[in-house]
Amino acid sequence: MPIIRRLPENLVNQIAAGEVVERPAAALKELVENALDAGARRITITLADGGTTLLEVADDGCGMDRESLHLAVERHATSKLPRDDLGAIATMGFRGEALPSIASVSRLRLASRTVDGEGWQLAIDHGHRLEDGPAAQPPGTTVTMEGLFDKVPARQKFLRSPRAELAACLDVVRRLAMARPDVAFTLTHDGRRLLAVPAGPDASAASILGRLSALLGAEFVESAVAVDLLREGVALGGLAGIPTFNRGVADQQFLFVNRRPVKDRLLAGALRGAYMDLLARDRHPVAVLFLDVPADFVDVNVHPAKTEVRFRDPGLVRGLIVSGIRRALDAAGQRPAANISAAALAAFAVPAMAQPAQSALWDRPSATDPLTAAGLAEPPRLFTEFPPAFAPHAVPAAGPAAAPPAQQFPLGAARGQIAGTYIVAETDDALILVDQHAAHERLTLERMKFALAGGRVAAQALLVPETVELDEPSAARVVARAGELAELGLELESFGTQAVLVRATPALLGRADARALVIDLAADLAHWGEALSLRDRLDSVAATMACHGSVRAGRILSVAEMNALLRQMEITPNAGQCNHGRPTFVRLALTDIEKLFGRR
Structure with missing residues (x-):
């Protein structure tokens, strides 16, 4: 029978280090948290080779006297649990294992001084104490770690490249700096300052906002x-x-x-x-x-x-x-991302254009020709009406109509269409470009969610049922969920082992492509598995259906249709983005457009 024995102290510390200090970023996190718990208002971090050869954290906190310094490098010694109550932890660190663990797998130098005391330092090389004496140290604490895992090759081989370790260290410091805007952080790597944020007056919401702006x-x-x-x-x-x-x-x-x-x-x-x-x-x-x-x-x-x-x-x-x-x-409400308009504006360039020949000035098409070519003279049918909860404004009828004033609505008045895909609208201070498919996709999704909240989505029977061929597993998955899909307005049944027969589609989708819809839903079901009901995936199912029920890019719209779409966007939740997170519209400020033409 094997003999049970106590492990030597240095091996115990190395095992503990594997749990707490698996890479430089983990050691950095522990040291910065100690500095914050010590009341530091300024923390300076110095790294070399991603922290693998050098990692130093200096703070201006309360510091430690000689006795506390010796206890700090012993296991399970801490100042952060004064009442021995693990249920009332109010500090960042509390285990009392970080410093002894770091000291067991690196060369550690620990120097500290209280405001009214003398400085003292310790030097430990992989668990062996080398120095113990006075130090010229300002109030606060400086911890220097060198040669992480130099004598522990089993751990060292799992370290990543210096660049990857540096990225992990930066992530740790950013996260800690976000939570403490009242503390100044500086991080230097191989002589280059990579991060420097000053201390704010307090930890208020305004200070956090300023810190987030500086970091992100x-x-x-x-x-x-x-x-x-x-x-x-x-x-x-x-x-x-x-x-x-x-x-x-x-x-x-x-x-x-x-x-x-x-x-x-x-x-x-x-x-x-x-x-x-x-x-x-x-x-x-x-x-x-x-x-x-x-x-x-x-x-x-x-x-x-x-x-x-x-x-x-x-x-x-x-x-x-x-x-x-x-x-x-x-x-x-409807807000495009701040980077979208800027990116779009940056894409504009002033091309060099040749002066047209004199004869070309007399060969221009008439003003009505472009309208006819764009399909605006004879508009197609209007969108299906929205449920009352989403349609306080009536959808305008087809035919010529005076455009509303640009300043009357948040998304302005429609002025035209580009490439049968993008609506151009004007407000009193901006140009609005709308992706008609993305916008209508969001409107359709919200209509479906509104209908689902009332119970069952109305179905629209197909005049001739459509057969959709699938592979056998996909067909089985779809048929197994036929009852749930029927509640969503999609009625289908088995048609052999490798096909389904679609008898009705959700009425809200209009003339949707039943085949494409079923194929996409089959792919979704394969991705989700069978653990959840479709009700648990309601938003995802509705999003897939909405994509197939939306007006497509390339469809020519009348001005009345375009304005109807804009008005519905203004009263629909989340209309600033489509179901996939892409923007539905981009806003270009008039002042930015004027800059393009040198007017500002």
Whole structure:
């Protein structure tokens, strides 16, 4: 039988280091959190080779005396639990393992001094103490880590490139700096200053806004809405980007619980749920959210790196995030992302044009010819009328009509159409370009959601049922959900092992392409699996259907139709973006247009 023995202290510390300090960014997080807990107002970080060869954190906090300095490098020694109560943790760090763990896998120098005391320092090389004596140190603490995992090759081989390690370190500092605008942060790497934000007067909302602008850019602040909601003693604040301001990866989602940065699956899932039907599956929102909860409502001691938390009432937290963000987005109305108009404006250039020949001036088409060519003289039928809740304004009839004044409506008056795809509208101070398919797709989705809220979507029977061929697994998946699809207005049945027969489509979609609709829904069902009902995926199903029921790019619209679309956009929730998170319109300010022509 194997003999049980106690592991040596240095090996115990190295094992603990594997849980707490797996890379330079993890060590940096622990050291900066210690500085914040010490009351620092200025934190200076110095890195070399992504923190693998050098990582130094200097602060102007309360500092430590000689005795405290010796205790700081011993395991399970901390000043952050004065009452031995793990349920009332009010500090960033609390485990008492960071410094001894770092000292066991690197060369660590720790120097500190209180305001009215003498400076003292310790030097430890992979668990072995080398120096212990006085130091010329200003008030505060300086921790220097060199040669991380130099003598632990099993850990060192898992370090990534210096560039990747630097990116992780920058992410850690940004997150901590967002939560503490009252603290100045400076980060230097290989002699280059990469981050420098001054200390604000306090930790108020105004200071946080300024800090977010400095760290994430003014573009994010201009393209975000303020979130502010209080429910049952739990408060949610911060900024949530409008749906058109999105990214291909979820690297710009910053979540905080009691000003502690976390990467929690519950919170990330709630954030994703808040943007359901506003973003495509492969796009991700940008947000900075601060959740303030009572100390006994959350357990922050469930993860070695303190990045995950456990809530006493997860449902309350999830509902708070979803409701808070959706209310803020709905209140914002139609807003395009701040970067869209700027990007569009930058694409304009003044071309060099040759002077036309004299004869060409007399060969121009008549003023009515372009209108006839554009199809405006004989407009097609109008859109289907909207339900009363979405149509307080009557849809105008077809035929010639005087254009409304440009300043009368937020999205202005329609002036024409480009390439059968984009509506050109004018307000008193801007030019509005509208993607007609993207805009109508959003309107159709909101109409479907309105109908679904009343129970069952009305179906429109096909004169001749349509056969849609699929592979056998896809056909089986669709037929298995036939009952649920019928509630959404799509009536179909099995037609052999590799086909389905479509008998009716949702009436709201008009003359939709039944074949394309069923094929897309089959792909969606394969992606979602069978764990959830379609009611749980209601927004996604409705979005897929809405895409097939929207006016297509290339359809020529009358001026009356274009104005009808603009008016419906103005009274429809989330009309600033389509179901996939793309913008439905772009606003070009008149002052910017004047600059293009040298008038300003």
